[in-house]
Amino acid sequence: MTANFSSIICIADMNITEALDQCLSDLGLPEVFVQPAKQMSLVDHQGYFGFRSGTRLEENRAVIYRMYVPSEYETGVMHRIAETTDLKMGGRGSIFAQHINYNRGTPLSFDYEKLDKLCDKADKLHHEEHVLVSCIVPRGGIGDSLAQAILELGVCVPIIFFGTGVGLRDKLGLLRITIPVEKEIIWFIVPRFDAEYIEKTLISRARLNIPGQGFLYKCFIYAPVVNLRVRQGKRVHAATMEQVIAALDEVHGSSDWRRFGSRHTKSGSSEGRNISSRGLFFIGEEEEADTFRRTAMENGAQGATLNELEMRSYSAQGQTMVSHSRQLCDIVVSHNVEEKLKSPISRIGLFDYGKSCVLKSFNVEMPSVIRRG
Numbered sequence: 440m441t442a443n444f445s446s447i448i449c450i451a452d453m454n455i456t457e458a459l460d461q462c463l464s465d466l467g468l469p470e471v472f473v474q475p476a477k478q479m480s481l482v483d484h485q486g487y488f489g490f491r492s493g494t495r496l497e498e499n500r501a502v503i504y505r506m507y508v509p510s511e512y513e514t515g516v517m518h519r520i521a522e523t524t525d526l527k528m529g530g531r532g533s534i535f536a537q538h539i540n541y542n543r544g545t546p547l548s549f550d551y552e553k554l555d556k557l558c559d560k561a562d563k564l565h566h567e568e569h570v571l572v573s574c575i576v577p578r579g580g581i582g583d584s585l586a587q588a589i590l591e592l593g594v595c596v597p598i599i600f601f602g603t604g605v606g607l608r609d610k611l612g613l614l615r616i617t618i619p620v621e622k623e624i625i626w627f628i629v630p631r632f633d634a635e636y637i638e639k640t641l642i643s644r645a646r647l648n649i650p651g652q653g654f655l656y657k658c659f660i661y662a663p664v665v666n667l668r669v670r671q672g673k674r675v676h677a678a679t680m681e682q683v684i685a686a687l688d689e690v691h692g693s694s695d696w697r698r699f700g701s702r703h704t705k706s707g708s709s710e711g712r713n714i715s716s717r718g719l720f721f722i723g724e725e726e727e728a729d730t731f732r733r734t735a736m737e738n739g740a741q742g743a744t745l746n747e748l749e750m751r752s753y754s755a756q757g758q759t760m761v762s763h764s765r766q767l768c769d770i771v772v773s774h775n776v777e778e779k780l781k782s783p784i785s786r787i788g789l790f791d792y793g794k795s796c797v798l799k800s801f802n803v804e805m806p807s808v809i810r811r812g
Contacts, residue, residue, distance in 0.1 A: 444541035445513035446799055449504040449534040450476065450598050450626075450666070455524040456502050460753070462523040463506075466516065466557060467550035469754040470797075472505040472722060472765060474746060476600040478532070479586040482671045496587050497671055501532060503600065505748075507541060507797070509549065514565065515558025517663055526664045530671070533596075533628055535569065535662035539801045544794035550754065567659035570634035572627040574641050575604070575744055576653035581645055582623035588644055594633055596666040598626040602769070605732065606742035622744055628665050638806060648808040654742070656771050656803045658718060713804040717777045721768045722748065723796035727789060728766035731796075734783050735768075739776040744769040771803055 451459050463471060477498040484493045508516050513536050526532055576582055578601060586597040604622045629637050634657055647653045721731045732743050746767040772780075777800065789796045 443510045444507045444539065445510045446537040446539045446541075446801075447506050447508060447513065447517060447534065448537075449506075449517075449520055449526075449532065450478065451502050451504060451524065451526075451532040452478065452530065453500040453502065455526070455531055458524045459504065459520065462520055463504075463753040465523075465553070466519065467553045467754045468506055468508070469547045469549065469752055470507070470795075471751045471753060472748040472767070473751060474503050474505075474600060474748050474767075476501045476503045476598050478530075478666060479583075479590060479597045479599060480530070480669055480671045481587070481590050494670075496583055496590075498599075499530070501598065503598070507547070507799070509554075510538075511560045511562060512554050512558050513661075514561045514663075515554070519558050521664050529668040530666060532664075533598075533662060533666045534664045535571065535628065535660040536565075537571075537658065537660055537799075537801055538567070539799045542790055542798040542800075544790040544792055544796060548754070565661040567661050568631050569660050569662040569665065570629055570631050570657050571660050572629060572634060572637055572641070572655065572657045574625045574627070574645065574647075574653065574655045575602070575622050576625070576645055576647075577604075578621035578623045581653070582625050585625055585641055585645055588640065589627055589637065590669045592637075592640075593669050594637060595627050595629050596669055598628075600624050600746070602744045602746040604742065604744055606736055606740070624744065624746075628660070628662055631659065642806060642808060647806075654771075656716065656718065656805045657713075658801055658803045714807055716771050716773055716803050716805050718799075718801050718803040719768075719770045719772060719777065719780075720799040721770075721796065722750075722765050722798075723768075723789065723794075725764075725766045727794075727796055728768045730787060731784070731789060731798075732768050732770070734787060735770050735772065735776075735780060738779045738783060740770050740772045740780075742770075771805065 449459065478501045480497045480499065481494045482497045484495060517534050517536060520534060521527060524531065526534060574585060582599050586599060589595065589597055602622045602624055603620055627637055638655065638657065641655055642648060645653050647655050721728060728745065746769065748765040748767050750763045750765045
């Protein structure tokens with residue numbers, strides 16, 4: 440069953456997860472997927488006599504909440520979460536929405552009375568002024584190196600979590616023994632006009648143009664709250680730098696005033712050309728995720744990343760919150776491969792009535808120097 444849904448993802452510091460859980464319970468959301476993560480920042484070292492002697496990378500425990508809501512409640516749900524958790528305070532986290540195609544065999548049952556009471560409805564979709572850059576690299580320190588490089592630019596706070604790579608590694612023969620199966624996934628939420636500069640920086644530093652070194656893609660998102668606390672330290676002013684930046688964004692009506700990259704970047708060269716592709720995010724039981732992955736690869740997909748999730752239901756009143764393990768299979772394919780997949784996926788019955796599998800598909804862009812299928 441396809442429906443008009445929006446995908447909302449909230450990255451929340453561990454200190455606000457209790458308030459966020461209560462908010463989702465108030466909204467009665469029937470299905471939310473969560474996984475552990477960490478938000479990265481820089482901490483200044485103080486030398487003798489108060490002089491700064493350097494910086495070190497700091498990780499703060501966080502949780503990623505993935506949820507799907509009817510599109511007309513997209514803005515209202517995000518604003519409700521931001522208000523009840525004080526998400527706009529520096530360092531607490533980020534929230535964003537994607538415009539997606541949504542497929543689920545058994546429709547979710549929402550409490551529309553609660554949603555109408557607590558959230559404003561909006562028919563108009565917001566302009567996607569931010570970009571989510573997703574970088575997948577072998578686990579073992581590369582993620583921290585990339586995070587520190589972007590933090591030193593002051594553009595955003597990276598989010599890191601872990602997964603397992605499958606598919607491409609198996610096609611490299613003996614070379615596969617040099618490629619770890621464990622992966623680090625790093626998210627960078629950046630203003631749209633800085634995405635190309637960040638992309639080129641990541642490709643160069645992680646050598647992503649070399650097979651087996653990693654993978655990168657980006658998609659456009661609507662992000663009303665973005666964590667900009669790139670540095671942790673003693674507060675010496677009445678307002679934090681993040682609050683000043685947020686206020687200036689509101690005055691200017693966008694974040695264009697703080698453009699980091701060049702305003703005259705040449706995007707016509709083949710080196711910077713991006714290829715339009717499709718992101719397919721499938722969530723289901725472990726066997727169902729494996730079935731989806733194998734079917735996708737039999738029909739042209741080149742590789743996949745698997746993530747362990749916890750599925751929670753916040754709709755049961757007066758009962759213990761239901762929780763189940765789930766697996767997320769993340770695949771990026773060409774438009775042609777997506778079309779080829781429709782028929783075999785329909786035949787194997789992953790989205791028959793009674794099934795709880797979820798498939799989110801959306802537009803992504805890949806740098807032409809990186810090839811994954």
